Amino acid sequence: MSRIDFKNVCKQYAPGLALTINNANLAIGQGDFCVFVGPSGCGKSTLLRMVAGLESITSGDISIADKRVNDLPPAKRGVAMVFQSYALYPHMTVAQNMAFGLQVMGADKAEIERKVKKAADILQLGALLDRLPKALSGGQRQRVAIGRAIVKEPDVFLFDEPLSNLDAALRVQTRLEIAKLHHDIGRSSMIYVTHDQVEAMTLADKIVLLRAGKGVQEEGSVAQFGTPMDLYHRPQNLFVAEFIGSPKMNVMPGKLVRAEPEHAVVEVHGEQITVAVDARGTAAGSPISIGIRPEHLLAGEDGEGCKVHVKLRQMERLGDESLLYMDIAPDAPLVTLRLEGHAMQASGEAITLRLRAEHCHLFDAAGKAFRRTPKLPA
Numbered sequence: 427m428s429r430i431d432f433k434n435v436c437k438q439y440a441p442g443l444a445l446t447i448n449n450a451n452l453a454i455g456q457g458d459f460c461v462f463v464g465p466s467g468c469g470k471s472t473l474l475r476m477v478a479g480l481e482s483i484t485s486g487d488i489s490i491a492d493k494r495v496n497d498l499p500p501a502k503r504g505v506a507m508v509f510q511s512y513a514l515y516p517h518m519t520v521a522q523n524m525a526f527g528l529q530v531m532g533a534d535k536a537e538i539e540r541k542v543k544k545a546a547d548i549l550q551l552g553a554l555l556d557r558l559p560k561a562l563s564g565g566q567r568q569r570v571a572i573g574r575a576i577v578k579e580p581d582v583f584l585f586d587e588p589l590s591n592l593d594a595a596l597r598v599q600t601r602l603e604i605a606k607l608h609h610d611i612g613r614s615s616m617i618y619v620t621h622d623q624v625e626a627m628t629l630a631d632k633i634v635l636l637r638a639g640k641g642v643q644e645e646g647s648v649a650q651f652g653t654p655m656d657l658y659h660r661p662q663n664l665f666v667a668e669f670i671g672s673p674k675m676n677v678m679p680g681k682l683v684r685a686e687p688e689h690a691v692v693e694v695h696g697e698q699i700t701v702a703v704d705a706r707g708t709a710a711g712s713p714i715s716i717g718i719r720p721e722h723l724l725a726g727e728d729g730e731g732c733k734v735h736v737k738l739r740q741m742e743r744l745g746d747e748s749l750l751y752m753d754i755a756p757d758a759p760l761v762t763l764r765l766e767g768h769a770m771q772a773s774g775e776a777i778t779l780r781l782r783a784e785h786c787h788l789f790d791a792a793g794k795a796f797r798r799t800p801k802l803p804a
């Protein structure tokens with residue numbers, strides 16, 4: 427009942443300006459938790475506000491439950507939105523804040539009470555119903571703001587960076603609550619905007635990664651639409667590869683030596699490395715980029731993988747893991763290695779890195795990924 431479809435959706439704020447959203451094509455299934463993520467200014471809020479009806483659609487169509495909503499006013503779309511700044515009415519109690527929207531819509535008293543109680547149960551606000559917002563913590567206020575959306579029993583929940591104003595610990599806790607909320611009211615679809623790739627990875631069934639800048643006009647706004655594991659294991663381009671994952675993927679320039687059906691051999695800083703991708707169709711000698719995540723690099727002379735010799739520049743110890751930043755060649759970006767536990771290496775030490783073929787990604791000169799050939803998690 428609450429599929430959301432985007433067909434060739436574009437947004438241009440004014441004639442003569444570049445497109446803010448270019449050609450978004452998405453199908454969000456009923457009950458899906460979909461996250462719009464991307465760098466600041468890439469148009470996440472714009473796209474969300476077009477679903478809500480708070481922003482006009484320049485061209486293309488958005489439909490909710492197979493009904494085109496381009497010209498429907500916000501109140502008729504079956505959506506409820508939660509914003510980053512959860513402005514509650516300061517003179518109203520928690521219960522009154524949650525009831526207000528329903529009163530405006532003319533709901534009867536018993537129905538309002540039932541819906542407020544249900545929302546309060548879901549959000550564990552039952553004990554706070556008579557409090558004023560000033561007597562609540564930031565996290566509790568944000569839960570009230572979510573409660574105001576829940577009482578409307580919308581088909582679609584829209585969240586615009588709802589956790590940005592909370593401190594780190596509370597963000598994690600509220601993130602878990604939002605995941606539980608989605609589970610508890612599974613029939614509603616959710617679209618959730620964040621610039622934080624960890625929130626995107628942990629909450630989403632499907633991620634829409636939006637790009638910003640020049641690429642938007644040439645290639646469209648959507649850099650990739652897929653499951654979190656798709657974006658992590660099968661990034662379709664360099665932008666996605668570098669946006670998802672922290673610390674970000676190491677990317678090194680090189681050239682293709684030869685391409686076989688199941689693997690390719692590439693040269694990087696004078697070393698030959700085997701990569702499990704299908705790069706057939708690309709000429710030997712073509713420039714490429716090889717990518718490998720810090721958590722997939724191995725260290726030490728012994729064991730599987732193609733060897734690369736580097737020097738340790740700097741190290742960060744986090745207790746449970748250590749991040750090693752290494753020079754691979756003069757003027758090349760540092761290579762990051764993530765090791766479990768407490769690394770003992772010293773600055774300046776020579777280290778041998780090993781790259782296993784099935785952990786490597788390969789991109790052509792335009793940044794498009796070659797298909798990876800190993801069996802990867804779905």
Ligand SMILES: Nc1ncnc2c1ncn2[C@@H]1O[C@H](COP(=O)(O)OP(=O)(O)O)[C@@H](O)[C@H]1O
Pocket residue numbers: 439440446464465466467468469470471472473
């Ligand atoms: N009302 C507006 N008029 C003109 N440009 C706007 C307007 N609102 C947003 N923009 C521009 O559109 C781009 C995307 O904004 P926004 O959707 O808020 O990005 P995000 O939420 O991803 O940070 C930005 O460059 C922003 O300056």
Ligand SMILES: [Mg+2]
Pocket residue numbers: 470471472
């Ligand atoms: Mg925004």
